[in-house]
Amino acid sequence: MLAVHAKQFSLAKYLAKSLENPQAANKLISAWKQANDSPQRFLSSKIADNGNNRDIIKYAIYRLARKSTDQAYEAWQKLSPNYKFSEQDKLTAQRAIANRAALNREDRTLEYFSDIPNETWRVRAALWQQDWQAVNKAVLSLNLNEQQQPRWQYWLARSQAKLGQQTEAIKTYQTLISKRDFYGFLAADQLQQPYQMNHNPIHSQQAEIDLFQLRPAVARLKEFFTLDMNLAARRQAYALKQQLSPRELQLLATLTHKWQWHNQTIALLGKAKYWDALDLRFPLVYNNPILLAAKKNGMDPSWLLGVARQESAFNSHARSHVGATGLMQLMPKTAKQIAHLINKPLKNISELLIPERNIQLGSAYLRLMYDKNQQNPVLATASYNAGPHRVARWLPEKTLPADIWIENIPFTETRHYTQTVLSYTAVFDYQRKKTIKPLSTRMPAVQAKKP
Numbered sequence: 001m002l003a004v005h006a007k008q009f010s011l012a013k014y015l016a017k018s019l020e021n022p023q024a025a026n027k028l029i030s031a032w033k034q035a036n037d038s039p040q041r042f043l044s045s046k047i048a049d050n051g052n053n054r055d056i057i058k059y060a061i062y063r064l065a066r067k068s069t070d071q072a073y074e075a076w077q078k079l080s081p082n083y084k085f086s087e088q089d090k091l092t093a094q095r096a097i098a099n100r101a102a103l104n105r106e107d108r109t110l111e112y113f114s115d116i117p118n119e120t121w122r123v124r125a126a127l128w129q130q131d132w133q134a135v136n137k138a139v140l141s142l143n144l145n146e147q148q149q150p151r152w153q154y155w156l157a158r159s160q161a162k163l164g165q166q167t168e169a170i171k172t173y174q175t176l177i178s179k180r181d182f183y184g185f186l187a188a189d190q191l192q193q194p195y196q197m198n199h200n201p202i203h204s205q206q207a208e209i210d211l212f213q214l215r216p217a218v219a220r221l222k223e224f225f226t227l228d229m230n231l232a233a234r235r236q237a238y239a240l241k242q243q244l245s246p247r248e249l250q251l252l253a254t255l256t257h258k259w260q261w262h263n264q265t266i267a268l269l270g271k272a273k274y275w276d277a278l279d280l281r282f283p284l285v286y287n288n289p290i291l292l293a294a295k296k297n298g299m300d301p302s303w304l305l306g307v308a309r310q311e312s313a314f315n316s317h318a319r320s321h322v323g324a325t326g327l328m329q330l331m332p333k334t335a336k337q338i339a340h341l342i343n344k345p346l347k348n349i350s351e352l353l354i355p356e357r358n359i360q361l362g363s364a365y366l367r368l369m370y371d372k373n374q375q376n377p378v379l380a381t382a383s384y385n386a387g388p389h390r391v392a393r394w395l396p397e398k399t400l401p402a403d404i405w406i407e408n409i410p411f412t413e414t415r416h417y418t419q420t421v422l423s424y425t426a427v428f429d430y431q432r433k434k435t436i437k438p439l440s441t442r443m444p445a446v447q448a449k450k451p
Helices: 009-016 022-037 039-043 051-067 069-082 087-103 109-113 120-128 132-140 150-162 166-174 182-190 206-213 216-226 230-243 246-258 262-272 287-297 301-312 332-341 349-353 355-372 377-386 388-393 402-407 412-431
Strands: none
Touching (some): 022 051, 051 069, 051 087, 069 087, 120 402, 132 150, 150 182, 166 182, 182 412, 206 216, 206 246, 216 230, 230 246, 230 262, 287 301, 287 355, 332 355, 377 402, 377 412
16 A cells, blocks of 8 residues: 555555455555546546545545546535545545645635635635635634734734724734734835834853853864864764753854854854844845845845845855755756856856855846846746746736735745745845835736736
8 A cells, every 4th residue: 555655556566466365456456546547537437435445536536636626626526425434534625626726726716615724725815816805714714823823914914904904904913013024024014114123132241252162062163164174064063053052052153153154153043043133144245246246237235135045044055955056056057057148158067156156147047037027026036946937837817916926826935935035135124234125115016927
């Protein structure tokens, strides 16, 4: 059955040879394979009511929903009354159909969800259709812990405002505006209030720092880092993170910041759960190349800083598991194309490890994404993460507010990435001592896809 669930049907048949009743096992394997390969055909056949077959039916419904939610819904409506499915089974199948429809932005999505409680994609589907009564109802159907998350409190407030419940909306927004995050900033925009950055630097006496860095383990870390023994330095830092108290982690972060080991500083403060030292968590680094690239490409330096901060935490030697490299995490193929486009060919991929070169190419690529995506920073940011081909598929049929579009990004990673980069731009405005540009200004409405 492990082989079957992994869709390794040939392996399953081989393993079935050792069973007492291989014929029965092969029959079961064939049923699973048909449900996988031709779910509609399987569901239209005569199927006996037993535990194994009910499991296969549920799987076939799931597979069919990936192809057509309409067909899956109709098949389920027809089959489910004739089998001894539990109430949980019925909910699971309906959820599978409705969630797939929500990901596809289908018109019947809310019909499929009906009144199923605690479904976040039910909220998103209602948002996509801008059915504010359904948004309100869906948010209030979430379990209490989920409902209290800033994300859903923001959408509750938006629905309250749209439904004319202005007093309730203001109260809900006010619970969010003290937070330094995407939804806190959007709530502040709704109330026309300034952003609360809540900067709280780490305070320490020089004598405390001096004593701390005399510790052998800390001294070793500094030597490894100074000598560019990167693997040994990372291992030593990891060991210290497991041993030190939150206060000691703060002191070590202060030192690594001084050494300009910024990604380690960010990691140490994350381990210490100390989020408010903005000078350490959002340092103004590579200032000259960032400003130069911003001016050349006609872009906001805070946006470039936000992308670099999210992509690599300012680690110029960062490499992802798929090969993205450097401060702005460029794929080598993309880097070569951009270098050719700006008439500054890439002679060697190792150039991407040079911060100035990486920023030059990364900013040019972000500008290209901006120009290809309605000159909308929201779409450009999402494209930088997920690729422009995906973002083009995600465009709405009619103009949509940017906050709703972002909330409906199908990829959790890209949704989080886009929200984080946009909120970081405001933090970097603050760090650069510039007037903070509201997120609502950075987020123009997303225009409909072209026919």
